Amino acid sequence: AQSVTQPDIHITVSEGASLELRCNYSYGATPYLFWYVQSPGQGLQLLLKYFSGDTLVQGIKGFEAEFKRSQSSFNLRKPSVHWSDAAEYFCAVGARAAGNKLTFGGGTRVLVKP
Amino acid sequence: DVKVTQSSRYLVKRTGEKVFLECVQDMDHENMFWYRQDPGLGLRLIYFSYDVKMKEKGDIPEGYSVSREKKERFSLILESASTNQTSMYLCASSSLSGASYEQYFGPGTRLTVT
Numbered sequence: 001a002q003s004v005t006q007p008d009i010h011i012t013v014s015e016g017a018s019l020e021l022r023c024n025y026s027y028g029a030t031p032y033l034f035w036y037v038q039s040p041g042q043g044l045q046l047l048l049k050y051f052s053g054d055t056l057v058q059g060i061k062g063f064e065a066e067f068k069r070s071q072s073s074f075n076l077r078k079p080s081v082h083w084s085d086a087a088e089y090f091c092a093v094g095a096r097a098a099g100n101k102l103t104f105g106g107g108t109r110v111l112v113k114p
Numbered sequence: 115d116v117k118v119t120q121s122s123r124y125l126v127k128r129t130g131e132k133v134f135l136e137c138v139q140d141m142d143h144e145n146m147f148w149y150r151q152d153p154g155l156g157l158r159l160i161y162f163s164y165d166v167k168m169k170e171k172g173d174i175p176e177g178y179s180v181s182r183e184k185k186e187r188f189s190l191i192l193e194s195a196s197t198n199q200t201s202m203y204l205c206a207s208s209s210l211s212g213a214s215y216e217q218y219f220g221p222g223t224r225l226t227v228t
Contacts, residue, residue, distance in 0.1 A: 009154060032215050043118070043204060043219035044157075090156060094215040100145045100164065100208050101172075102217060104157040 002027040002093050006105035013081050014113045021076040021108050023091030032094040033074040034102065035065055039087045047089075050074065061085070086112040117141070118220035120205050126226045133192040135223050137205030144210040146188035147217065148172075148180060151202040163188055164210070195227045 003026045013019050025031055032051050036044040048059025055067040065076045074091060088109045092102040121136035139146065145164050149157040149172075159172030161180040169180050177199060181189045188207075192199055202224050206217040 004156075006156075034216070036219075041221075043221045044206075045219075046216055049216060092157075100210070100215050100217075101147075101159060101162065102215065104149075106154050106156040 002031070002095060002103045004091050004093050004103055004105035006089075006091055006108050008108045009106070010109050010111065012111045012113060015083055016080050019076075019078045019081045019085070019110065021089050021091075021110070023074045023076065023105060024072055025074065025091070025093045026072065027093055027095055029095050033065075033067060034092040034094070035059065035063070035074075035076045036090045036092060037061075037087045038090065038107075044090065047076070081110075081112055083112050083114065086110055118205055118207055118218050120203075120220040120223050122223050123221060124224050124226075126228065127192075127195050128228055129196060131192075131195050131227075133195050133225065133227075135190040135192075135203055135205075135225070137188045137190070137207075137220055138186055139188075139205075139207040139218070140186065141207065141209070141218070142185065143207035143218075144185070145208045145217075146182065147206040147208075148178075148188065148190045149204045149206065150174070150199075151204055151222070157204060160190065195225075197227050199225065200227045201225060 005024045034049045035047040091105040094102045118139045147162040148160040163169045163182040179191045205220040208217045
């Protein structure tokens with residue numbers, strides 16, 4: 001069975017500083033990987049996804065993520081955080097063998113200090 | 115733009131009541147999903163459907179049932195609501211075509227059972 005771990009429950013970062021959110025997955029085959037963001041009171045919005053090819057993926061809102069097969073990781077990064085990036089971030093894994101189901105991590109809540 | 119709507123943003127019900135949560139998507143997606151979201155646990159899959167009248171149990175189906183009579187509508191039913199079903203409920207949909215497993219989410223229904 002596939003699983004996703006987001007080791008950091010909360011992260012506090014100053015506005016303008018860089019941000020990195022960690023995601024580790026467990027799955028035997030080639031995974032499909034996603035990062036979603038949930039702003040307060042809203043549903044989840046897709047930031048970026050990895051299926052194959054270039055392991056560095058660019059997403060919306062200035063985010064990027066790097067797939068590292070050897071480390072089973074898909075960490076999310078942003079060079080300079082804005083106050084509007086305060087939200088909860090979820091990593092998810094899917095796979096062709098699992099049909100269309102996704103498995104989500106526990107989420108990381110990001111607080112941005114002025 | 116894909117739109118997934120949920121019938122209520124907030125709902126308060128009493129223990130033992132039958133509760134219906136409705137979800138509608140407007141992109142002709144084959145797959146629809148119901149998740150519950152709890153702090154620290156991320157999103158957990160309750161049920162999903164890959165076609166009209168078809169359903170499969172997710173990871174936590176106990177205490178829930180679903181109905182999909184039309185392609186665009188997927189209902190989650192709590193036959194007899196209990197306080198441990200107080201949670202945020204998120205609906206999502208995705209397409210079978212192409213290789214994308216991206217799921218599109220509704221805004222969520224925050225259910226409180228008293």
